[in-house]
Amino acid sequence: MTVEHTEFLTPQAVTWENLDTGSWDALVVVGPEFSELPEDFQAAIAAAKATDASVGEQVSVVACDKAPGGRLILAPTGPLDRDYDDVRRFYDAARDAVTRIAQTGAKQPVLMATQVPAGEAWSNALGLSFLGFQQGRYEPLEAREHFGKDVESFTAIGVLGDTELSWLDAVEQGRRVARDICGTEPERMSPMKAAEYCKQAFAGTDVKVTVFNDRLELQHEYPLLSAVARASFAVEQQRPCVVRLEYDGEGPITDSLFLVGKGITYDTGGADLKTGGHMAGMSRDKGGAAGVAGFIKAVAGVRPKGLRVVAELAFVRNNIGSLAFVADEIITGRSGVRVRIGNTDAEGRLVLADSLAKLKDEAVTATNPSLYTVATLTGHAALAKGPYSALVPNGPALKTGIAQRIIDAGEAWGDAAEISISRREDFDFVRGRTKADDVLSSNNGPSATTARGHQFPMAFLVLVSGLDQHGQSAEKPLPYTHIDIAGSGVEGGDWQHGKPSAAPVLALAGGFLR
Structure with a gap:
């Protein structure tokens, strides 16, 4: 179609x-x-x-x-x-x-x-x-x-x-792509249909599109994502995939951006089923992947020189079923870190982690790299920041000023965000509890009622991706910023009916494409 x-x-x-x-x-x-x-x-x-x-x-x-x-x-x-x-x-x-x-x-x-x-x-x-x-x-x-x-x-x-109309046009084209992916209902924008949409959106541009959807390859390369998708593999239209987008600007590369977007096309909560009407609107749980795709579409229109951008969009449906993953499982991620599942409704950080680990390895040898995860991750971010994106940067991202760069661009372009500092308590929160596991994915309560509920998932992502080996004191520090758009991703905070806002396309475009 x-x-x-x-x-x-x-x-x-x-x-x-x-x-x-x-x-x-x-x-x-x-x-x-x-x-x-x-x-x-x-x-x-x-x-x-x-x-x-x-x-x-x-x-x-x-x-x-x-x-x-x-x-x-x-x-x-x-x-x-x-x-x-x-x-x-x-x-x-x-x-x-x-x-x-x-x-x-x-x-x-x-x-x-x-x-x-x-x-x-x-x-x-x-x-x-x-x-x-x-x-x-x-x-x-x-x-x-x-x-x-x-x-x-x-x-x-x-x-x-x-x-500057040409720049505005390019960015608006990206925002339109982001609104489409985020806002479209779960069957029309199922994982493979989202991949097909991306192929059409980037046809004729300088962006290379690769889709990974082979089950054995996904299980080997993205084991945490595959665990979330376990109950959806058997349903053809709900099978997971990872969409990789790559752009190499003209001339010598001076900056490299690596982004991962959470693309949960429908979040039932899995075995920890969402109840009490809280499942409505969960087709918009792909807003992070939408925002990343929208930014890459803006990149394709602006065509900046000297910039390399690599993104992976993790499209998965978090199904309930006899094969669904459950709390207490221990799953080894791509990085070799053993993750004990605390709650299957905290699936977003799992589908981000393997791609982040992969892009982290690529970033080590890249020119002036920085990494980002974008996700509608926690109700706590919406509670703490209201309609603003929550940025949780690591030490190198704070030291180099990259996080502040996004904040300033968001202010200038009406896509405002606020910084949350990553603390030792966040890393303590997700530490392994036994010798059988290295990291705990989450507690078993709602993030909105958990202290530091949008900060500790960033610590989880740092540990499971191996970014903890690339902090300020490392031989190769890697700036990393987690962007939680649970509060900013739709207008008015109405996740079922609100119009997608296309956050954080404008903040990223203002920060890196001007």
Whole structure:
């Protein structure tokens, strides 16, 4: 099946001089107020406000002869002078205006930002207005395949102002891939269908796609992943796979990024079954793999020189069944570390660990390497950080400033994250309890009620991958950052119905593709 993921709405540059040419049919203005617009526009706003005092206070449609299509649409951000206001106000205002814009019948609107506060923190206001608009107009893959691409209402988007449209377009294409993979229901985006989606998404790009799905190979190379997948191997459409994505930029390589994404296409909890309605939304447990795939799609569009990027997406369904793995099992990972299973609903760290061990070995000989895991891993991250990604870096990632680089890029591009420090208690928490095991995967309680519930899984990943041998004092330190997007991966924290946010594509793109 050919998926409808190639119908991107590429932005077109517009100036005041050519605003009234072509087929543009609305001007959408995003800002805290609108007093700096040209006089003809201000006159139209004043006339509208004389009969409706709410004009400019909420999304408003103003009849204006000088606007394309006679439509001037105001998308207010609200005040921007409070300590807690940031550039996301422009993203949110543009996103939230989409429904009203579509109701006017406009098909080819032009976006602009006005009265942007001075300072570097606000420099991406126009770009984020465009990205917010794209977030608002996005419809799920299933809807596009059922209704056709016209379900997304608009046929063109213009951007009035100075911003780097080609970069924005590349990143938005990545975000769209991330939303598709994360948000699509579990049968339509089963492991092998996710692999097929990736093949189509990267066709014709510089990214090499390799799919590992042979059972014997998976059991040998990814034993922890294969344990999670044990009850799904026998069901053809639910068989696991690992999708490897590789990009080598033009010229000598100066930096190497290695990323692993958690792609649990459905998480029943396994033998530790999710009950009480907590299984709904678990088709989005592949948001980490989605975010990594989206970032690589952005890489493919930007085509940065001197950069090598390698990613593995671990697509698995955590099934319940007579063959399902269970707590108390001891499974030896790729690295040779013996893992005692504490709870089968802590499966995400298992499917990440083997790929991380593999990429760690590759990173040892790479140029200026850094490693990342991205996952919808713990309810504790959502509880502790709310709608923000939680970054848990190791010592080298803190020392080299890589973790801070992602934090700064996330602030600049409205994909905010916060750092959590890895502590000795986290490593003590997962230590082996007997001579039969080296590491414990988890306790048997919910992460949200466990102290340091999103930090100790990073310690587990460090130990099981062998990254503990590459800390600050090692001969070859390897910067590693675990990114938990359980709180940031969907809008409003609604994992069943919320629109995928494509986190952390913007933070990674801002950090490494600028």
